[in-house]
Amino acid sequence: PVDLTSESPLHPRRKSRRIMVGPVPVGGGAPISVQSMTNTLTANVPATLQQIAELTAAGCDIVRVAVPSQDDADALPEICRKSPIPVIADIHFQSKYVFQAIDAGCAAVRVNPGNIRKFDEVGPDICKAATDAGISLRIGVNAGSLDKELYAKYGGPTPEALVASALKEAHMFEDVGFHDFKISVKHHDVITMVETYRLLASKGDWPLHLGVTEAGPAWQGTIKSCLAFGALLAEGIGDTIRVSLSAPPAEEVKVGCKLLEYMGLRPRKFDIISCPSCGRAQVDVIQLASAVTEGLKDVTAPIRVAVMGCIVNGPGEAREADLGVASGNGKGQIFIKGKVIKTVPEDQIVDTLLTIANDIAAQMEADGQVP
Numbered sequence: 001p002v003d004l005t006s007e008s009p010l011h012p013r014r015k016s017r018r019i020m021v022g023p024v025p026v027g028g029g030a031p032i033s034v035q036s037m038t039n040t041l042t043a044n045v046p047a048t049l050q051q052i053a054e055l056t057a058a059g060c061d062i063v064r065v066a067v068p069s070q071d072d073a074d075a076l077p078e079i080c081r082k083s084p085i086p087v088i089a090d091i092h093f094q095s096k097y098v099f100q101a102i103d104a105g106c107a108a109v110r111v112n113p114g115n116i117r118k119f120d121e122v123g124p125d126i127c128k129a130a131t132d133a134g135i136s137l138r139i140g141v142n143a144g145s146l147d148k149e150l151y152a153k154y155g156g157p158t159p160e161a162l163v164a165s166a167l168k169e170a171h172m173f174e175d176v177g178f179h180d181f182k183i184s185v186k187h188h189d190v191i192t193m194v195e196t197y198r199l200l201a202s203k204g205d206w207p208l209h210l211g212v213t214e215a216g217p218a219w220q221g222t223i224k225s226c227l228a229f230g231a232l233l234a235e236g237i238g239d240t241i242r243v244s245l246s247a248p249p250a251e252e253v254k255v256g257c258k259l260l261e262y263m264g265l266r267p268r269k270f271d272i273i274s275c276p277s278c279g280r281a282q283v284d285v286i287q288l289a290s291a292v293t294e295g296l297k298d299v300t301a302p303i304r305v306a307v308m309g310c311i312v313n314g315p316g317e318a319r320e321a322d323l324g325v326a327s328g329n330g331k332g333q334i335f336i337k338g339k340v341i342k343t344v345p346e347d348q349i350v351d352t353l354l355t356i357a358n359d360i361a362a363q364m365e366a367d368g369q370v371p
């Protein structure tokens with residue numbers, strides 16, 4: 001098993017209760033898990049399992065699948081049986097699919113109370129079925145489907161309105177003795193989202209699933225998610241995350257995993273340090289950094305490779321790197337831990353870096369240093 005960091009170097013984690021999503025612990029100091037959601041038709045079992053395999057390879061801990069129809073519900077048993085990571089069924093509108101998902105062996109079910117018809121009536125039965133099956137639930141409150149009464153009372157999906165909705169459902173679950181649930185209160189606006197989670201975190205010890213909903217295409221969505229999650233995780237808030245992007249789901253997982261690495265909440269993997277280049281640069285740093293990144297994209301060993309545009313400050317500035325290059329006069333000074341080990345012609349820089357990086361990675365693997 002991967003030994004993930006569970007404590008933030010920036011702030012003590014908020015004390016939340018622990019629930020289980022299949023074998024993955026969420027809350028109670030457990031490592032922060034990364035989630036994503038398939039965008040295949042769930043009823044297309046081979047395509048869904050293929051995408052789950054891709055997500056797993058990218059580092060996904062928990063996967064969610066949408067269940068909008070009977071065909072999707074019927075596909076759940078096989079998907080749950082064959083998925084290498086726990087599967088959460090995402091149910092809106094029809095409570096009958098919640099019960100089918102539980103029967104199918106899903107590790108958890110996400111319910112959106114604002115969208116489940118007569119949730120007040122079926123909620124206790126859902127809790128009983130989840131208890132009997134030993135699975136957890138997620139209350140997923142979304143700005144777009146806020147209860148009409150709360151919307152009117154608070155004048156829109158404000159942090160207070162979203163938290164009031166979450167509290168109402170949480171208390172309903174707890175009133176029937178059900179405690180194995182986490183909560184999300186998603187909003188598309190970063191500031192509102194952060195304020196909402198902060199408020200919710202102050203009200204109880206539920207594990208919190210962080211998400212900026214409808215965050216946009218990869219570029220904007222990555223910025224929004226990193227800002228919002230970064231702000232909250234830096235305060236110790238958040239037990240599991242899902243980066244939402246209008247992009248292939250594996251991209252969400254890559255962003256989520258890197259975000260946790262950079263926050264010191266996951267062991268660091270391969271990283272590239274490259275200078276922005278400036279008037280001193282004697283090589284195309286952007287092109288060089290892209291070529292090195294592409295050439296080492298499959299390296300999982302925690303090595304840092306630096307690409308610096310000139311020899312003035314290059315090796316010294318990148319002393320923290322395991323390996324790097326500083327370019328000048330049509331040559332590249334190759335350095336290891338800040339010390340120049342050789343100089344190669346510019347057209348051999350990329351190949352030289354890739355060869356040495358792969359050698360270091362292989363040695364780390366042989367030494368058992370790769371998680």
Ligand code: SF4
Pocket residue numbers: 275276277278279280281282308309310311312313314317
């Ligand atoms: Fe400029 Fe050299 Fe610094 Fe790159 S390493 S930003 S080229 S001074």
